Amino acid sequence: MQYHSEVLDRRTGELVSVCNGNWVTFTELGEAFGLGKRQVRQVLRHLGWVYSPGASGRSAYRLAPSAIERGLGKHIPKPKSGWAFDVVSPYGQELFARELPKALQAIKGAESEATRIARDGLEAFKAQRLDGDRWTTQMEVSWLRHFHPGLSQSEIGAVLGISKQRVSLLLAKSRKRARYPEPDQQLPM
Incomplete structure (x- = not known):
């Protein structure tokens, strides 16, 4: 401008x-x-x-x-x-x-080998998906936590380029959502 x-x-x-x-x-x-x-x-x-x-x-x-x-x-x-x-x-x-x-x-x-592997895996997975360009940070954090459970919050933050505190907040939201699903998203008994 x-x-x-x-x-x-x-x-x-x-x-x-x-x-x-x-x-x-x-x-x-x-x-x-x-x-x-x-x-x-x-x-x-x-x-x-x-x-x-x-x-x-x-x-x-x-x-x-x-x-x-x-x-x-x-x-x-x-x-x-x-x-x-x-x-x-x-x-x-x-x-x-x-x-x-x-x-x-x-x-x-400065990245660890695990961080590089996780980043490459996430990028490859998103490239295969039709909606890969519309992923939110919440979705990326959840994917990394699920497929790379050994990563620390700092490493997840390094993969995504966000702070550790932001990762912690997003993980807390996903745990809360899993604990208390919305009424229309009730899990089958």
Whole structure:
């Protein structure tokens, strides 16, 4: 998205619109480099560009103040839509392109063999399914827990690119759902 600033032209005394360049959101940045929403945030987290402002670690990732100071992007606190978001500057996009291969290699290198096997298995299973592109995170966590019961919550989080706390929350929801099924989903006796 093109961002513009209004600057006072001292010669004429009029406000002039100046283009600041093409700034993109985290998701658009990921799409430009062939990464999904979770994977681009995982890379940004590895690079130290983002942090989770909530104490629980479950809130949305925000651009770190140090990244804003370096000119990598900026935080848009309250636009007309009412939802705060962050954008990455053209300079940040260039730096991201340079750092991406090293970051992906480091993330891959930090994985255990069990994590790699689980990720490959999940991707292969989803590729065979007609609805593989519509799976929710809840479904992916349940599949991994069922077919790879030896994985820890941290390893499941590493496979999916989400936090351990998020995995714990999703597993608790699935346990509760199994314990107390909806009235129309009663198990046969």
